[in-house]
Amino acid sequence: MQAKSDSGELTVTERARRTQIIAAAIETVAELGYSRATYRQIAARAGLSSTGLISYHFANRAELVTEVVRDVLARFGAFVVERLDEHETAPEQLRAFLTAQIDFSRGNRASMLALRRIQADTEITDSQTRTFAELVESDHAALAELLRQGIRRGEFRDFDPDAMALFVFALRDGVLSRLHDAAPAELDVIRQELATMIDLATRR
Structure with a gap:
């Protein structure tokens, strides 16, 4: 030791x-x-x-799995933030936010599949539940603020940013839940169509 x-x-x-x-x-x-x-x-x-x-x-299996969750989420978050920092306007950042998550999932299939399987398991611990809940709340607040800023700057049409954030995450989660079954060519189509759908929903 x-x-x-x-x-x-x-x-x-x-x-x-x-x-x-x-x-x-x-x-x-x-x-x-x-x-x-x-x-x-x-x-x-x-x-x-x-x-x-x-x-x-x-200390135990629950602690190990909690660290697995933290590791995947930390790498996932850092990847997305790096992509966001490459853009200035809200529409560009929104597109980067969505496409970066698909790109990370494509390059880290085992990590994302493990995360989904942990989330879906009935034996998940309070610690892991809190980790997921904190991530969801933080992500929703950050995306709603991005949308709010875009509305203020006239880059998006007028809509409720909190409601739109919910819709965006619902679409994103649906896509991410199917990525492990998709071929690379399908992922490119999914990536483009998701970004286009959100762009049409938010543009002025």
Whole structure:
């Protein structure tokens, strides 16, 4: 076992091992589902000699899965924000917001499938439920504000930004729930049609 540093921070080796375990857990949950993803299967996929190495880094299975959720959401959020920062107008940012999520999902299918399977499982913990709820609330507030700014600047037609945000997320969630079954060519069509649909709904 690797001891923590004097400051209580994780060592480089510990951080690398946690990352390795989280990546293996993502792949295992994506393949088998949340309920069937055991420590033994995760350890085997990570190339670990013992499940004890997982127990050393994570207090229990719920903590590991919560870290999986945080890891996927952090990478997902950073990817989307980076795309948004490339644009200035509200319509451009709205399109980037939607297409970036499809692009991330296309390049990270296992991560997004694992996330959906965790969300759908009846054994989900309070901690994971709070993580998802906080994300939904934060995303809704951010998108509603983007729409509100676009309306104020005359870039969008006049509509209720909170209601429109709900519609946008409903469409997005429906698309993301089907992406793992779509071929690359289909994803390009879905990406374009989703962006066009939202553009038609919001443009002046």
